[in-house]
Every structure is written in C-alpha cells, then in structure tokens.
Amino acid sequence: MDINIEDILAELDRDSTTVVEPWSTSQQMRGPSDDVSTVLNSLPPTSTAAAAQGKQLGGSLLAREDYECLVAHWRNERCSPEILPYPHALMRRMLHRVQEQMEQLEAISMNFMDPDAMAAGSDVSGPANNNSMLPLLCMEAELERVRFVVRSYVRCRFAKVDRFSTYLEQLHGVAPQQFEELLSPEEIEYHARHFAILLDLFNNTVLKHMPAELQAINDTEGSVNMVDEPDWNRFVFVRVVGPRDGKLELDPQLITLPNGKHCYTVTIPELQEDVECTIGSIYVMRYAVIKDLLMQNKVELI
C-alpha cells in the first residue's frame, strides 16, 4: 500500500518558493562574494544593468553559475588540443562583474578609512571594532581568484593562438564567419598583428633569400606541411556528465543500458568500434571522437 507522493510534494515546494522567489534570486544574483557585503550594509544593491544585459543574452544570470561555467570552459581549454569557441556573452558578463566588484571594494574600503575616526584613533587592527575586516578580506581574496581564472584562461588562449597562427590564418581565408566566432575581438587583433610582425621577421632574415617559389610561409604542397594543425587525435581524459539540465529522458542521444545506466555511444572510426560512455564515468579517448559531445557540454575534459 505504498503510494508515491513525491511529485505532489514537489509541486507544493515549488508553490512556496514562488512567493519567496524575487527575494531569493536577487540575493543569489549577487553571487558568493557579494553575500558577505550584505553584512556591511553599506552597499548599493547590485546594479541591474548586468542583470538586464544577462537577460538579453538569454543566458543564466546567477553569478555562481557563470563562475562554474567559466571554470568548465577554462578546464576544457587547458586540456583540449584545439582552440575552443570563445564564450562571448559569458566573458562579457564576467568581466563586467569583476569591474563592478572592484569598484565596490574600493568604495567600501574608503568607508573604512573615512567616517570613523574612531578606528583611526584606537588600535587599527583592534578586533573590538564593530565593523570587522573579515568580509573585506574575503571579497578581496574572492576577486583575486576570479581574476586569476580569467587571466589564466585568456593567456592559455593566447598561447594557442600563437601556436596555430598559420592554421588560423588559413581558416580566416576559408571560413571568416567561423573564424570570428572562434576568437574574441582582442584575440583577432592580437593574431593579426603578431602574425604580421612574425612574418616581417621571417621575411627579413630568411625568406628574402629564397627563390620565389619557396617564399610562402604556409606552403602545404612541399615535402613538409607548414600549416600546423591541432592534433585532432590526441588522447584526452573525459568525464561524462550528461545533459546540463539533468533531464535524462529529453536527450535523444542518450541510451539506456540493460543494467539501468544511461550512456552515449560514440564510434572510433579507425577501429570501427562502438564505445558506450556511461554517465558519471571517466574515459581516455581520442579528441576527435569526443569533440561533438564536448561542444554540446555533455562531457568535460579533466
């Protein structure tokens, strides 16, 4: 006589949250680092500009989700052999938040210095002081970490742009649309200028002494291909995470195995072999095999 009432309970839960929702989302929207700022009570509410911008872009608004997304992008970028498409909207939001948070930090620390001569008069580091330094320090450390992730991500991409410059140049010629989606505007400029000065260097030192038919820097006809393509067949570690929203039944590619587990099937072309990637497990796989699933965010590199 077991009646499963979980769906009814879930419905009830959802009802009660709708009442609280405006408050809870606005609270969440401030992100993990902003939560501490509420302690200080000296903050203007987080600007609605960022939120509005995020809404236009159709992405998620929560700072925490954005950060997780960025970390996922960062990890994939560091592990994959090729340059992955640049997350334009996400990065714009992230950079905006960093800027905003820096301004807020500055404002708060000004408040610390300014109004209370009491703090200056007594022991500066005295913990007896009502407004403690702890939230400020936390915010600073938080900001420093976010900036590190962004910096590392951007630098990693720059390094790849350098490495595949001839390949990118070729891509630019063949498919300019794709080229522009792949790179951010800054990266495009960096690529163009670096390629130009590098070409200058080579022209001055080497190529001008060569006969005309050997002066190309991107010769693919010779005995050695001069365009360095990403190594599509490199082995990478992947973790299968499944669809982001967690709705397993909505994913058409997903197959249920007899033992109740869900998996994707991929084919390794040179072996003509099908592999079942069950959700939650880790595989070592050739990049080309896994690339489509990676683009759909159904696996992540580790």
Added chain:
Amino acid sequence: MYGDLGNKLIIEAKRTQQLQSRRNGIRDGTANVSIPQYNDALVRGIIAEVEQIRESGAGGDAAAGQCAHFVNLLCLERNKRCLLSYHKMRSEIMDGMAWAGTAGDVLSGGGGATDSTLSDQLGNLSHSEQSYLQQYTDLLTQMKSAPAFADIDLAGSLTPPSDIFIDVRVLKDAGEIQTEYGTFNLVKDSQFYVRQSDVESLIQQGYLQKI
C-alpha cells in the same frame, strides 16, 4: 653535403631549447629568460649556400637535368626549413621575455636596471630581431590596456593565489619604489608582511623574495 650547415644550426637550436626548459624547471620560469647569441656566421653560411644552389640552377629537359633540378629544390627546401625553425625558436623565446616583462629592460640596454646581463642580451639579438621584440612588446602593452582586460592584469602571475598576506624579504635595491597601493621603503634585507596582490609585480621583477 648541402644540408650539413642547416643541421648544425638545428643542433644549436635544440641545445638552446634544452637549456631553456632546464632553467625553467629550476626556477619557475618567470624571472630570468635569457637568449643566446644569434649565430650570424652560420646563418650567413647557409644563405650563401642557398645562393650557390640557385645559381647552379640546372636546366635542360633531359631526365638528368630534371633530376638535378629536383634535388636542388629539395636542398633549398631543407635549408629553408632549418632557418625558419631556428628563427621561430628564437622568436618564441623573445615572446617569453616580453610576457615576463624583461623585454623593456633588454631593449633599453639594461638602462633602468643595473643588471649587466640584460645589456648583454641586446647584443645577442640580430637587428630584425630587435625590431621584432620592440613591436611585440608594443603589441602586448596594447593588449594589456585593452578595455576588456583592464581589470585583469594579463601579465600577472599564473600561479593561483592561495594567501592574502605573505612575508617578503627585500633582496636588493633600496629606495621607495612602490606606487599604486602606497609606498614601501625598500631597504635591503628588511622584511614586510604585506598583501600578496600588492607585491606580485615586485616579486616578478626580482626585488622581493620568499612567499
């Protein structure tokens, strides 16, 4: 044989690369990137060889003539490959210097810093390499000040921040230098307990030690 000089050049390039990676292994890379002397003599030798092959340009449509032409072409191609990889390797080292921030000191002939090794390095570059380094440094400064990355500090440290406050010891150079977050009086062998983000650039430049 024609390719021998190129081979020598590549062996030298290989050695440079190994030196680089070993040195980076010892001391985390950032502070000291150095570049060896540009091997002008060898490069000139190879270019002379290229000229020679071009002049010898065997013609004729007989099988022997075509064969000679083809072999010559392959020799040229090989020389080109050796030269290009040598220069590419050097340009990558220079990129590393530019990112580490030492390029400015190198280009000014070690003017700002009293480091004599830096002024030596300028002599190690050929003329076109000097202009390349200059241009690349300019490009990087422009990238760092691009509006999108204004708050990120692209040249900053690539080791993740773990502590907010650290102990540092002053290694060299007395005087007040720090500007952005207030001034420190850097007396030699004094110690500070400061916020890490403030002194990161000073550590990179080698004024401070010990995290």
